[in-house]
Amino acid sequence: MAVRPLDVDDRRIVIENAAIATVDAAGTEYARGHVVVLDNTVESVGDGPAPAGLAGVARRIDGEGHLLTPGLVNTHHHFYQWLTRGLAQNDTLFDWLVALYPTWARIDAELMHAATLGSAAALLKSGCTTAADHHYVFPRGAGDLLGASIEAVQQLGLRFTALRGSMDRSRKDGGLPPDHAVEDTDEILAASEAAVDRWHDASFGSMLHIALAPCSPFSVSTELLTLSSELARRKGVRLHTHGSETAEEAEFCRKLFGMGPTDYFESTGWLGEDVWMAHCVHLTDSDLAKFAETGTGVAHCPSSNARLAAGIARVPDMLAAGVPVGLGVDGTASNESGLLGTELRNALLINRLAGRPDALTVRQSLRLATMGGARVLGRQHEIGSIEPGKLADLALWKIDGLLHSTIADPVAALVLGALPPLTTLLVNGIPVIEHDHLTTADESHIARTCARAARDLASRT
Known part of the structure; x- marks a missing residue:
């Protein structure tokens, strides 16, 4: 493929001799190829060594024994929950929520910053370069929770979609959250618009997007869903929520609204190419057809779905x-x-449990984690594949070690094998992982900070 003029004296990173899975539309792969990064974008990708005579090469990386893929894209997370891991171990969703809401409702900005550092660091170390975090718990007097999360993510160098979540339907209104854990509807809408105005950057290569994300049908009012969809479209941002996660949710919607979750979302303006929903485990044929017809996206969370049965x-x-x-x-x-890296394997295995060995292939799983996620977040023209002009979010996986050296197919080594170590992870052309360690923060310090924060939050309950 063509490269830019050789007299361009900008910073370049050249990766050579690696197996490359581009995840482009044709699924192009190279057994031994190269990628040239110029500043924050991919300049060229192809078979064999990089073109000779490149100017301004700041670094050459020998990819021998490695697989190069696009950075992984995480379409649904709750960063604050890093401080409450390992609790309510044997509960289904509704009981799990009831058990943990009282603790979550005590979070503040300092704890949110610590939790985000832990969550974002773990994502980076698993090959994730873009993440969407759905935060919907805003206790009064807690400080700037969204700002604390954004600051922590920017410190580590993760590309970020911050989801301004919300809840306004508490137990007294027939919802699930405790009364002290929800906000006023008008307050939510004002804060959501302010978040978009303050932080959303729609430019090419943006490191920060904002989306509006009322939590779920059982924790928000119909009014909030409807007005949030109108606000998001007026401001030009995306919409996200939980949908059809459990059978109990479907029963809740039928009892309260007289229809299933997808029909309810449709009635409030919540189907469309600018919408994606987490889980969608219990879609009927009719639901699935509506998602396909409207281009509504899905964040598939196989491990969490299994954990909560x-x-x-x-x-x-x-x-x-x-x-x-x-x-x-x-x-x-x-x-x-x-x-996120382990979700490639879990997605493939769990989707084969119904007895279909071809239900999901290793390359389909990789595509879910890259271009699939990019499309769900509306960034498919910027990230998700290795192509000239796209952003240099790249993961270089070491697959010639003990755990992978006998797997001849490099994509199978990544998806079916143990999660490989990362030799390099680039976000926006900047190395944020080198030899499986963060370059932007001290991992031990983050671990200690998070442990203290978890003990602090637990003591408040």
Whole structure:
């Protein structure tokens, strides 16, 4: 492929001799190829060594024994839950929420900053370069929780979609959250608009997007859903929520609204190409058809779905119908590993449990975690594949060690094998992981900070 003129004296990083899975539309792969990064974008990708005579090469990386992929994209998370891992170990969703809401409602900005450092660091160490965090608990007097999260993410160098979540339906209104854990509807709308105005950057290569994200049908009012969809479209940002996660949720919607979750969302303006929903485990054929027809996306969270016994989402059917699907970690109180890289393997294995060995292939799983996620977040023209002009969010996986050296297919080594170590992870062309360690923060310090924060939060309950 063509490169820019050789007299351009900008910073370049050259990666050579690696197996490359580009995850472009054609699924192009190179057994031994190269990628040239110029500043924060991919300049060229192709077979064999990089073009000779490149100017301004700041660094050459020998990719021998490695697989190079796009950075992974996490479409659903709850960073604050890093401080409440390992609790309510044997509960289904509703009981798990009731058990943990009282603790979550005591969080403040300092604890949020610590939790975000832990969550974001874990994601980076698992090959994730872009993440969407759904924060919906805003106790009064807690400080600037969204700002604390954004500051922590920027410190580590993760590309970020901050989801300004919300809850306004408490127990007294027939909802699930305790009364002290919700906000006033008008207050939510004002704070949501202010967050968009303050932080959302829609430019190419942006490191920070804002989306509006009322929590779920059982924790928000119909009014909030409707007005949030109108506000998001007026401001030009995306919409996110939880949908069809459990059978109990579907029963709740039928009892309260006289219809299932998808029909209810449709009635409030919550289907469309600018919307994605987490889980979607219990979609009917009619629901699935509506998602496909409207381009509504899905964040598939296989480990969390298993942890909470929610069921197995119909991912193969979604893909066959053309529904945009990406992967999500979900909160680390229901997926304690906090790693996105392991979700590739879990997505493949769980979707085969119904007895279909071809339900999901290793390359489909990689696509879910890259281009699938990019499409769900509306950033498919910027990230998700290795192509000239796209952002240099790249993961270089070491697959010639003990745990992977006998797997001839490099993509299978990543998806079916143990999560490989990262030799280099680039976000926006900047190395944030080198030889499996963060370059932007001290991991031991983050671990100690998070442990103290977890003890502090537990003591407040």
